[in-house]
Amino acid sequence: MLLLFFIDGLGIGSRGPANPLDGLSGAEPLAHFRDEELTTIHDGVVVSTDPTLGVEGRPQSASGQTTILTGVNVPTRLGYHKQGFPNAAMLEILREHSIFLQLTQAGVTPVTFANTYTQRFFDERPRWVSATTAAVQAAGLQFRTVADLKDDRAVYQDFSNRFLIERGEEVSMRTPDQAAAVLARIVSENRFTLYEYFITDKIGHAQDFDAARTTLQALAYFIRELLNRVDLDQTSVILTSDHGNIEDLSSRNHTLNQVPTIVWGEQRTQIASRIRSLADITPAIVATLTKKAAANS
Numbered sequence: 001m002l003l004l005f006f007i008d009g010l011g012i013g014s015r016g017p018a019n020p021l022d023g024l025s026g027a028e029p030l031a032h033f034r035d036e037e038l039t040t041i042h043d044g045v046v047v048s049t050d051p052t053l054g055v056e057g058r059p060q061s062a063s064g065q066t067t068i069l070t071g072v073n074v075p076t077r078l079g080y081h082k083q084g085f086p087n088a089a090m091l092e093i094l095r096e097h098s099i100f101l102q103l104t105q106a107g108v109t110p111v112t113f114a115n116t117y118t119q120r121f122f123d124e125r126p127r128w129v130s131a132t133t134a135a136v137q138a139a140g141l142q143f144r145t146v147a148d149l150k151d152d153r154a155v156y157q158d159f160s161n162r163f164l165i166e167r168g169e170e171v172s173m174r175t176p177d178q179a180a181a182v183l184a185r186i187v188s189e190n191r192f193t194l195y196e197y198f199i200t201d202k203i204g205h206a207q208d209f210d211a212a213r214t215t216l217q218a219l220a221y222f223i224r225e226l227l228n229r230v231d232l233d234q235t236s237v238i239l240t241s242d243h244g245n246i247e248d249l250s251s252r253n254h255t256l257n258q259v260p261t262i263v264w265g266e267q268r269t270q271i272a273s274r275i276r277s278l279a280d281i282t283p284a285i286v287a288t289l290t291k292k293a294a295a296n297s
């Protein structure tokens, strides 16, 4: 089993007053600083990972996420970083190379996206979708719904459910450990699970220091609770990000910092050794899970 835990906008920054992770208690495994030793809990291997992918300019979400979810170096192939939602060229790359598609075609099933979609998504069928939505659609997977969430079979991107409640959904708040229990069960029931967390990038753009500290603490606690519940003898967990942002609140832009990729589980060393840039994440996952599929058959 393997979980890819994606965090939007988390880089490896310098210490100092602009970095909400500096001096923050309870920030493991998220607090990493430039020019310092990269270590973390549960023997996780931390890889300083290049999100710029050889292309000038600030790394952005659409191109970075498409790269993470396909293994195609999208900025190099297209010649630019792109923010927001994938354009036609990126959607084509996702349709052809989505990690979900690569795994199912290699016989690694079931695979799933753990996040919850609200009814509004199905009603409005938005023209612009995230890289993840396109990657899920490319493999013809089901989206998890609010009904699934109520049955403890889905997690919202804000795992506390607060945003859902504010939007009028009749769901209960979840503590980080409740949300971790739900996600850990989804992970145990699938060969590959993706979970995505976006609020870090939003807060980075808003340059809200207090919100950053509170959010990073809660997110770190959620991840620790998750790692306590996942069987790391049987499961690899990979945490990564598409670009830096929240680790430097002196600017409202994304940063040029490296991002932390953290790998836990028995195969952490082999997986980590394959990863240099965001383009290496999908190939490392596919190699790990297909090797296992071959060994089991």
Ligand SMILES: [Zn+2]
Binding pocket: 009, 061, 201, 202, 205, 245, 254
């Ligand atoms: Zn952003």
